[in-house]
Amino acid sequence: MERHQVSSQKWAIGLFTVGVFMAGLDNGIISTALTTIGESFGVSPSWGAWTVTLYTLGLAISTPIIGKLSDRYGRKRLFIIEIALFGFGSVLVALSPNFLILLMARVIQAIGGGGIFIIGSSHILATLPKEVQGKALGMLGGMHGLSAVIGPNLGAVILSLTGSWQWMFLINVPIAIILILFAFWKLDESRPGTEKPLDMMGTALLTISILSFMYGITQMGNTSFHVVNLLFIVVGLIGFIFLVFHERNLENKGADPILSYSLLTERKYIGTLILGFLSGGFLAGIIFIPAFVQQVLNVPVEHAGYWVTPLALASGVGAGIGGVVTDKYGPLRAIYASGIIGIIGFSLFVFIVNGFVSFSIASALAGISLGILLGAPLNMLAGESAKETEKGTAIGTLSLIRQIGLTIFPAVFAGFIAISKTDGYRQMFLTAAALALLVILVGMLLAKQSHTKQ
Structure with a gap:
């Protein structure tokens, strides 16, 4: 029976995996094109950075809302809408006549790309047997690592072959069309949720709160703050x-809130959200590693991409390992493994990294740790805390909290580096190792709580 369930969902998992890869690829591609895009529109680097800032804000706003809508209206329908929005946003970016239209297009891309992982993860949790959910979730998580490697390199190749940054975004269009066609053909619609009126007031409050808070946080690292x-x-x-x-x-009135209050008061879910926030700090530490390669190890920028490739590949491997460990031993043991490996990896950056070999070892361990944490265990914990009709909401809120961590910690780390490059990176890696220790401690508290309930 379980084998039949897995077999019947192969197309769905494949489509979600390609969708996640496409969205992740776009993030890597634009990092290559930022300077070129800014020059083509005649805008300053500070204005050019808004192509990333608005995408981040769009992701933060859309993930919890898309999660709720997928629970309410069905995941097939929302997946098709998300892919269509991402494809339309990609076309609009490529054909933007001015910088303002391009910024608007990036928001549309974010709304489309941000929900693909949420919908795929909630579908896996709702349809697959628990014993194999980790592998499938790990596959989705692994796409982030692979897209992080391929994205910048593919962007550089496209730019060198075509001489036009627009083709970096147009490449998404045929993929989006194929995904939409196969989704209509191969995906089964999940059972729609409640028919109660949508919580418009809650949606508006959530949007305004996220937009205001995240905008303030994104400006923390600026000298004009x-x-x-x-x-x-x-x-x-x-x-x-x-x-x-x-x-x-x-x-309390029996209506359908955009965020479940009972879920937000569930201790296990609160612990999962804390882990999500800490995982944002993990990811922030990883983001600064390429700059560490150039600024501390003095590697030329043209060679830096080769140095960080093992890191990105390791995160994909870690996501797969995390899925296997989660299926076999449970999500908490996968979290312990992530914390232990993370402590070792980030500590090595502080004490032994001085060349390519030592750097590769440290960065691979950090990547594996991140891949394990971002892949299966957190989404599994979130799904276990939620009702059948709230799984998308649970994962969407978890993604929002991770995004908040990913916004706050870079500002903190940038503050360290601004004071002193070498000592700043040392403090950053020590902080990342401390976050890994906190991951273990929070996991132990969750295990203790589960044991007490039993």
């Missing part, structure tokens, strides 16, 4: 408080 930016953060936090009270009242 001032009281106005701090005000955005405060407004965002106040908005979240109002949102929680609104969702509680709505749930």
